[in-house]
Amino acid sequence: MDAVLGGVLDPDDWDNFRTQSHQMLDDMIDHLQTLRQRPVWQPAPEAIRQRFKSPLPKGETALSVLHAEFMQYILPFAVGNTHPGFMGWVHGGGTPVGMVAEMLAAGLNANLGGRNQIPLEVERQIIDWMRQLFALPEPTSGVLVAGTSSASLIALTTARNRAQEQGIPTDTLVAYASSEVHGCIARALDVIGLGRGALRKVACNGQQQIDLLSLQQQIAEDRAQGKSPWLVVGCAGTVNTGAIDDLAALSAIAQREQLWLHIDGAFGALSILAPEIAPRLRGIEMADSLAMDFHKWGQVPYDAGLVLIRDGALHQRSFAATDSYLQRETHGLAANTPWPCDYGIDLSRGFRALKVWFTLKAFGSEKLGAMISHCCQLARELEQLVSDHPQLELAAPVSLNIVCFYHTGSEIRSHTDDDPLTPEQLNALNRAIVRHIQCSGLAAPSLATVAGRSVIRAAIVNHRTRSEDIIRLIDATEAAAIAYQIPTHRSTS
Numbered sequence: 001m002d003a004v005l006g007g008v009l010d011p012d013d014w015d016n017f018r019t020q021s022h023q024m025l026d027d028m029i030d031h032l033q034t035l036r037q038r039p040v041w042q043p044a045p046e047a048i049r050q051r052f053k054s055p056l057p058k059g060e061t062a063l064s065v066l067h068a069e070f071m072q073y074i075l076p077f078a079v080g081n082t083h084p085g086f087m088g089w090v091h092g093g094g095t096p097v098g099m100v101a102e103m104l105a106a107g108l109n110a111n112l113g114g115r116n117q118i119p120l121e122v123e124r125q126i127i128d129w130m131r132q133l134f135a136l137p138e139p140t141s142g143v144l145v146a147g148t149s150s151a152s153l154i155a156l157t158t159a160r161n162r163a164q165e166q167g168i169p170t171d172t173l174v175a176y177a178s179s180e181v182h183g184c185i186a187r188a189l190d191v192i193g194l195g196r197g198a199l200r201k202v203a204c205n206g207q208q209q210i211d212l213l214s215l216q217q218q219i220a221e222d223r224a225q226g227k228s229p230w231l232v233v234g235c236a237g238t239v240n241t242g243a244i245d246d247l248a249a250l251s252a253i254a255q256r257e258q259l260w261l262h263i264d265g266a267f268g269a270l271s272i273l274a275p276e277i278a279p280r281l282r283g284i285e286m287a288d289s290l291a292m293d294f295h296k297w298g299q300v301p302y303d304a305g306l307v308l309i310r311d312g313a314l315h316q317r318s319f320a321a322t323d324s325y326l327q328r329e330t331h332g333l334a335a336n337t338p339w340p341c342d343y344g345i346d347l348s349r350g351f352r353a354l355k356v357w358f359t360l361k362a363f364g365s366e367k368l369g370a371m372i373s374h375c376c377q378l379a380r381e382l383e384q385l386v387s388d389h390p391q392l393e394l395a396a397p398v399s400l401n402i403v404c405f406y407h408t409g410s411e412i413r414s415h416t417d418d419d420p421l422t423p424e425q426l427n428a429l430n431r432a433i434v435r436h437i438q439c440s441g442l443a444a445p446s447l448a449t450v451a452g453r454s455v456i457r458a459a460i461v462n463h464r465t466r467s468e469d470i471i472r473l474i475d476a477t478e479a480a481a482i483a484y485q486i487p488t489h490r491s492t493s
């Protein structure tokens, strides 16, 4: 029986499998090489959606058939962030190098929860590279995670534990961040039991940075009311506009007020690789914790994030896996402690580190820094095009790689008369423009709300994006606004 079933999931015919696999690799390389020939994104027809409602198959399907299904029904209907025209949310473009590294990692199928294996050294090297990049001290610990949301959860759990060790009642803890902070912070507060109400959202200045005076007033008010100011979040690149808080000033306040300084550097932290941006991140070296992603500006295929924590011992105390089945030894497979599972939530973990390691080594910090500078240069080009355009207006200062703008509605009249559009109609117009551009396949910005206004948001994160893509976005915006004026479109869009 064993002779029949042993290795039952390996190919019967390895030569066949090899040929088929090479075809799959070739197809994917062709796809990446010819991205510009396709729409950025296209909606999937309902019939294709329905294909994914079929029951769990009982029998086998040939790999060649699955590959054909992938090529026909899945590949054309992904989100499109590999495409140079993708500018929505904050999505990295990935690289062919990352793709093949991911395949090698899957082939190895290593579980990086722990154990005595070199893949852990790969992850440790990345953590140490990042520790040095951000000038954090030696005892800093870290762990690779799915993304900044998970990284922030680990950081805030550790910060809460420090407060608990100090005997501060958990129900008095309050955290501070700018009103532009990403939602993952409130969610982390919820998950660790403090609740979203523990977050004080502080007003921003004209540069969309946390207003330092308002922050200090809020801290004083909270102290007066018997609360325990506990943590402040510094944004190294806000999700809406890419603003970088004054991290040095925040760290001075954090030290004076004895607050934990957590920095959300989801995409912005890596801009330290761009020499002209690095000075704006001064203060990041004072972080108690830093959450960041490689899958955004690092161009590593999804998913790969990192948390770094200055007090490595506290970090380990917060997550150490002490169960008997995870006991450590000095030799053998259970050696090589501490393990990544001692620093995070996941026990079973894939070899995420490999695609990060390949990416950082294949391109090096200088080329990655130049790519980040280029994205910011493109953002400035877009800013200029918007400023020069008679019907478009900037919605926020462009401080990094994100441009938020809106159509002013001039030359577009309200549905019923010749009056200028109301604020609600203007918001509807800009929402419709974003949808229209996305459906056109020419570009893919996303929608944001800035100062209560619905705006078109272009985040230039993709290393493939060029000036021509920026111009195409403006052209697509104009075309969308014209389409909106046609009554039939207006009522359906």
Ligand SMILES: Cc1ncc(COP(=O)(O)O)c(C=O)c1O
Pocket (backbone or CB within 6 Å): 089, 090, 146, 147, 148, 149, 150, 182, 184, 237, 238, 239, 264, 265, 266, 267, 293, 305
């Ligand atoms: C500033 C910021 N923080 C946090 C996040 C969440 O990161 P992730 O999606 O990797 O969990 C994002 C995602 O875009 C972000 O832009």
